[in-house]
Amino acid sequence: MNISPESTLTLERQKLRIQNDLSYFPLPFINTSSKDSSTLSIVLSDTDNQTLTAAAIFSSYSGKLAGWRGINFPVFFNTLPADGHAVAFITNSSRPKFLESYPEVERPQIEIVDLPHSANANKLLVVSAPDSKGLITVAKAVAAGDLLFNGPKSEIIEAKEIKLRRPYDAPNWINIDEVTLFKYLMEYDEQLSSEGFLPRPINLNLRLPPDIYYAEGSRINLNLKYNYTKPSALGLSQMQFLMNNHIIRSYPLSAENESNNVIENIPLVSEIDDLFNRSKIDPMLLRINNLLTFDFQYDIVMSSRNGECDSQTLIKNHVDIDPRSSVDFTGLYHFTQMPNLNLFWQSGYPFSIYADLQETAVLIEDGKNETQLSTLFNALARIAGQIGYPATAIRIFQDPDNATAAAVKDLDLLVVGSIPDFLHSSNVKVVLDKTEQSVKGSFNSENPNLFRSNLRSDSTVVRQNTSEGISAVVSFRSPLNEDRTVVALIGDSNTGLSNLGNKLALNSDLGEIHGSVTILRDSNKRSIDVGETYYIGHLPWYQRIWYYLVDSPLLLISICMICAGIFCFFVYRLLSRINRARLLKTRKKSGE
Numbered sequence: 001m002n003i004s005p006e007s008t009l010t011l012e013r014q015k016l017r018i019q020n021d022l023s024y025f026p027l028p029f030i031n032t033s034s035k036d037s038s039t040l041s042i043v044l045s046d047t048d049n050q051t052l053t054a055a056a057i058f059s060s061y062s063g064k065l066a067g068w069r070g071i072n073f074p075v076f077f078n079t080l081p082a083d084g085h086a087v088a089f090i091t092n093s094s095r096p097k098f099l100e101s102y103p104e105v106e107r108p109q110i111e112i113v114d115l116p117h118s119a120n121a122n123k124l125l126v127v128s129a130p131d132s133k134g135l136i137t138v139a140k141a142v143a144a145g146d147l148l149f150n151g152p153k154s155e156i157i158e159a160k161e162i163k164l165r166r167p168y169d170a171p172n173w174i175n176i177d178e179v180t181l182f183k184y185l186m187e188y189d190e191q192l193s194s195e196g197f198l199p200r201p202i203n204l205n206l207r208l209p210p211d212i213y214y215a216e217g218s219r220i221n222l223n224l225k226y227n228y229t230k231p232s233a234l235g236l237s238q239m240q241f242l243m244n245n246h247i248i249r250s251y252p253l254s255a256e257n258e259s260n261n262v263i264e265n266i267p268l269v270s271e272i273d274d275l276f277n278r279s280k281i282d283p284m285l286l287r288i289n290n291l292l293t294f295d296f297q298y299d300i301v302m303s304s305r306n307g308e309c310d311s312q313t314l315i316k317n318h319v320d321i322d323p324r325s326s327v328d329f330t331g332l333y334h335f336t337q338m339p340n341l342n343l344f345w346q347s348g349y350p351f352s353i354y355a356d357l358q359e360t361a362v363l364i365e366d367g368k369n370e371t372q373l374s375t376l377f378n379a380l381a382r383i384a385g386q387i388g389y390p391a392t393a394i395r396i397f398q399d400p401d402n403a404t405a406a407a408v409k410d411l412d413l414l415v416v417g418s419i420p421d422f423l424h425s426s427n428v429k430v431v432l433d434k435t436e437q438s439v440k441g442s443f444n445s446e447n448p449n450l451f452r453s454n455l456r457s458d459s460t461v462v463r464q465n466t467s468e469g470i471s472a473v474v475s476f477r478s479p480l481n482e483d484r485t486v487v488a489l490i491g492d493s494n495t496g497l498s499n500l501g502n503k504l505a506l507n508s509d510l511g512e513i514h515g516s517v518t519i520l521r522d523s524n525k526r527s528i529d530v531g532e533t534y535y536i537g538h539l540p541w542y543q544r545i546w547y548y549l550v551d552s553p554l555l556l557i558s559i560c561m562i563c564a565g566i567f568c569f570f571v572y573r574l575l576s577r578i579n580r581a582r583l584l585k586t587r588k589k590s591g592e
Helices: 049-069 130-143 342-346 368-388 402-408 427-441 494-505 540-550 554-592
Strands: 041-044 076-077 086-091 108-116 122-130 153-155 194-195 202-207 219-228 236-241 247-253 259-268 288-296 317-321 325-328 334-336 358-362 393-399 410-414 472-478 485-491 517-521 524-528 534-537
Touching: 041 049, 041 368, 041 540, 049 086, 049 130, 049 368, 076 485, 086 130, 153 494, 194 259, 219 236, 288 317, 325 554, 334 410, 342 358, 342 368, 342 472, 358 368, 368 410, 368 485, 393 402, 410 554, 427 472, 427 517, 485 494, 494 517
Parallel strands: 041 076, 041 086, 086 122, 358 393, 358 410, 410 485
Antiparallel strands: 108 122, 108 153, 194 317, 202 288, 219 259, 219 317, 219 325, 236 247, 236 288, 334 534, 472 485, 472 517, 517 524
16 A cells, blocks of 8 residues: 555644633643643743742743653733733732733632633633742642642642752652662553564663763663563574664573563673673763663564465564663762763753752843743753753842852852853853854854843953844853853844744754854854863762873873883882892801
8 A cells, every 4th residue: 555645634623612620730731642842921020039930930840741842931021922821920919911800819829711812712820929929839839749720720828848859869860879670760551561473662761860970890780570472482582672772682582481580780881801791881872861672573483384385373472571670870970071061951960960950040131031031941941851850949030240149159050141240250251252253153144243242251242143043052160169060041132042942942852062162043053162171070089080091091101101110110129139038048058
């Protein structure tokens, strides 16, 4: 059967107006039933830090629900979007005109209503409180799942404080301090089972913390248990174990057994062949998001007796991976070189070391700029979707000044808009100068225009003007604290920053950003490494010495030669002493 590519399918659809009932939440606001991304408009009337914090927590929670699908947050002030669902944050003293008649509230609450003047059955989620502090209470209650959604409205009578998270306990990451069972990697029922004449491969997602350091001699311990229907004794059937579509091992399926238990000690770094291990994994194969595949291949044999044709009915095969199977990454270290924008782009690192972003502060240039706010909400939603937890402990500072510097000096910083003056340093100047050169060298323009103050230090100005807009993601060591990192999201205009925000909303797009600076324009990009390098994490002293020596072969050779010389010197002294003792003993015997 051939289907012509010119065939068409036409669907006539009409949205049905559903009742105002929060029991459907997150529907219809957040799409979790298809592969499509979501768009949820955020409506604000005030822009104090607490209102923005509440909106940031809610957007990150929405990003967690959207997950890999991604979600975009257009921002509107005192007005409604032309189409689509929306969420409005209001207080008794501050509300948009279209909600002026909304009753004042005595305690924080959330309510779903029809979006005014909507012809497409769109809904408005009204988050209200007596004051802006109450808006944070609502957002945290929603993010923590403490609200019982039933009916059109839910009030918060008593709110519990959310317990702060521990380092590296993001729900989507495995814990490298303990053995991980496969049952904790399952995302849906029956994921570890497959059936058919040729069963479909069984896939598991394994998400690692982004800063794992694979030292020389590191190993993965795999304890794999699986069951299968007996294959034909005439053919050769096997189970193939793959990681990120690279074959690691294949195990024969015996016709005498219906189960198998494999224990593998797989070296990650194996420059020299190891006689005691048959499997090796190149550390380059391991990523932040890994796909484990167990592919059961049955050999179907059709036999014939005496030249006659036989009619056979194929029997479906059934295979299972035991949920008690485990993978063990214990003994590895959290240690990585920074800045590294790829880690930020794929997992929100280093902000996501604490899943609730308790050690992260946001510095936003203009809290009344819709594009900057939209970019911020998209970034926080992206991080939450990647790690599986909302930013319930985030802190936001608008129009940051020198007073802000004292409050954020011990925090990692996410900057949206221009880079504040108190973050300028000699290292930052080098980074910005190189960024300017990259912009000029990569994206020429006939009509130069000021690239605002976003990429400017005392002597650096980037001039650029394009109809598409240019944006940049820049990372550098915090001048306020050498153990902290700054990531800045900046653009030459609202158009450029909006393009960056749209890319942040595409959570499935993980391979674009690298280095310490990435310039983006439309579909073009350029990444460079520039500025001071530093390290985050902990390594034992002996591993740290080896880490530095591996990248300095001449130094390593010199040290080896010195060590060899010292060894030979002491061996020579020892042998000389033994020789003198032997000669002395011989003379004494001769004298006797």
